[in-house]
Amino acid sequence: MRLSAPIYKLKRQAKLLARERGIRLHEALHQIAIKEGFKGWSHLASSYSKATPATEIMSQHNSGDMVLIGARPGHGKTLLGLELAALAGKNSRKGHVFSLDYNDADVWDRFEKLGLDPSGHDDPLVVDTSDHICAAHIIGRLANKPDRSFIVVDYLQLLDQRRSNPRLDEQVKSLKKFAIECGAVVVLIAQIDRAFELSPSNMPTIADVRLPNPLDLSLFDKRCFLHEGQIQIDVAA
Incomplete structure (x- = not known):
């Protein structure tokens, strides 16, 4: 599955999301991963490492x-x-x-x-x-x-x-x-x-x-x- 942006940009988006919504970073990472079509951030990260x-x-x-x-x-x-x-x-x-x-x-x-x-x-x-x-x-x-x-x-x-x-x-x-x-x-x-x-x-x-x-x-x-x-x-x- 292709990411909409490089993984470092997705991490940056998660940090901004966490700040804007007052949530923990891991929760923001999870939301970004779901938006990208993955089960969670760990799923996204492991898939990215295999597909890069x-x-x-x-x-x-x-x-x-x-x-x-x-x-x-x-x-x-x-x-x-x-x-x-x-x-x-x-x-x-x-x-x-x-x-x-x-x-x-x-x-x-x-x-x-x-x-x-x-x-x-x-x-x-x-x-x-x-x-x-x-x-x-x-x-x-x-x-x-x-x-x-x-x-x-x-x-x-x-x-x-x-x-x-x-x-x-x-x-x-x-x-x-x-x-x-x-x-x-x-x-x-x-x-x-x-x-x-x-x-x-x-x-x-x-x-x-x-x-x-x-x-x-x-x-x-x-x-x-x-x-x-x-x-x-x-x-x-």
Whole structure:
């Protein structure tokens, strides 16, 4: 059953409802769940955890995969990437988030919005928001424990913003080689060109990925595109 809004927004609605009606939060959560068509909040939460797109994507990945997640701003690509990283521990992988777009507080705030606490695991997820993030930096951070890493990079188009960094295509090839050699999975979050908003299509494709610098997009084994609450998963031929 599809939710009318992301689960963190439903929780926010419940808090407002509890305040407006003077009821306990668990009662408000129950009412929201009933409105969504579930028996109660626990039923909604368990159904969501099984049906989330991140769970579907996680079940399809293979060691050595390079995955691209593309969407226009505000369509959930970063939240999807973070949810994937948080799920890594449940799939015998070590989650790593490298963000050139957000600071540490922003990243952990988004985990909270998703209702996730990846810091509480025995082997907690690693968040790196250094200004020096590039392929070499990522590979260097994982030098001691590279095997079965699950790496999320936010985002693709910022990897070569520093003039001292190698070209974008060189960095993606390096990450691909690293993934194959170490059995890792690398997810790169990508911007979609603004021109897509003027097209009649209801879902971006690989042709809509914004490329300020040349890049062989065939390096990606799987491509996930999001738009207006929908998701499409493509596997490279």
